Amino acid sequence: MKRIPVVVIVGLFVFLVSACSPKRYAVNTIGDMLAEGDSVYESDDDIVLIGEALPFSLKLVESLLVESPKHRGLLLTASRGFVLYAYAYVHYEAELANLDDLHRALELRTRARKLYLRGLNYALRALEQSAPGFREALAEDPVQAVLLIPTSSSDRDLPFLYWAAASLGLAISVSKNEPALLARLPEVKALLDRALTLDEAWNRGALHEFQITWAAAQRAGAKESDIRGHYARALELSNGERAGLFVALAEAVSVPNQDRQEFRSLLEKALAVDSDADPGNRLMNTIAQRRAKWLLERIDELFL
Numbered sequence: 001m002k003r004i005p006v007v008v009i010v011g012l013f014v015f016l017v018s019a020c021s022p023k024r025y026a027v028n029t030i031g032d033m034l035a036e037g038d039s040v041y042e043s044d045d046d047i048v049l050i051g052e053a054l055p056f057s058l059k060l061v062e063s064l065l066v067e068s069p070k071h072r073g074l075l076l077t078a079s080r081g082f083v084l085y086a087y088a089y090v091h092y093e094a095e096l097a098n099l100d101d102l103h104r105a106l107e108l109r110t111r112a113r114k115l116y117l118r119g120l121n122y123a124l125r126a127l128e129q130s131a132p133g134f135r136e137a138l139a140e141d142p143v144q145a146v147l148l149i150p151t152s153s154s155d156r157d158l159p160f161l162y163w164a165a166a167s168l169g170l171a172i173s174v175s176k177n178e179p180a181l182l183a184r185l186p187e188v189k190a191l192l193d194r195a196l197t198l199d200e201a202w203n204r205g206a207l208h209e210f211q212i213t214w215a216a217a218q219r220a221g222a223k224e225s226d227i228r229g230h231y232a233r234a235l236e237l238s239n240g241e242r243a244g245l246f247v248a249l250a251e252a253v254s255v256p257n258q259d260r261q262e263f264r265s266l267l268e269k270a271l272a273v274d275s276d277a278d279p280g281n282r283l284m285n286t287i288a289q290r291r292a293k294w295l296l297e298r299i300d301e302l303f304l
Helices: 005-020 024-036 049-068 071-097 102-130 133-138 142-148 153-173 185-199 203-217 226-240 245-258 259-271 279-297
Strands: none
Touching: 005 102, 005 153, 005 203, 024 279, 049 071, 049 203, 049 279, 071 102, 071 153, 102 133, 102 153, 133 142, 133 153, 133 185, 153 185, 153 203, 185 203, 245 259, 245 279, 259 279
């Protein structure tokens, strides 16, 4: 996303709601600008500032989508934006509250689930453009449904496969007592498998990293050798510049194995990552490092 001053976007939006014939063209133009390049949010390292700004931005994007419901750039911005906001600000707060206020934690998990599913809806809307009927097919037979996404459109569809898998997987992770969502586990696997088939190196190993995060969220079902294989590949593709990768392995493998030494070593590696080395991933590195500090503070709770 280009660094467009907020006042410019607001001014254009006010103009759009009062315009007539040029409205759709102008909305699409703004959508292209919003979706182009690295997100100004993801390149920031001020977690509080971004947390306060994201809700306004997301509602703006949703307003633009009302005018141009098939704009893929806006759909991608909305999908990843809702997942980012839910994960970094609502899901995380639910985990903190879970330590001393179970009622508050439940409220936050419920809200996080709704936000994740909102992000999922936008990703599926985009995938429907490449494969009409994809949403229904995914629910009926995930393995066959993902084959409807053609290899020829992998460049434009792969981000939506990733965000669909991430949003649904994270929604399931905060809904352990929701049978309807738990039944959708095969959909997450199918979406990730298809994305890996299309381009396993996409976004410097993001797919491999999410495989580890997903394994940690499930707490069962994944082989340690497979998890470490994804870790090794993601480490190679990211050049060790993603703090979330180390945190993911610490939670997915070190905690279940009760390997305190490996756990501490991985989290210290996460904290040592230079956020400026990968500007487009600066916010996610900052969020991962916040989690690494929190986990280190809880090390005596997590290990016997």
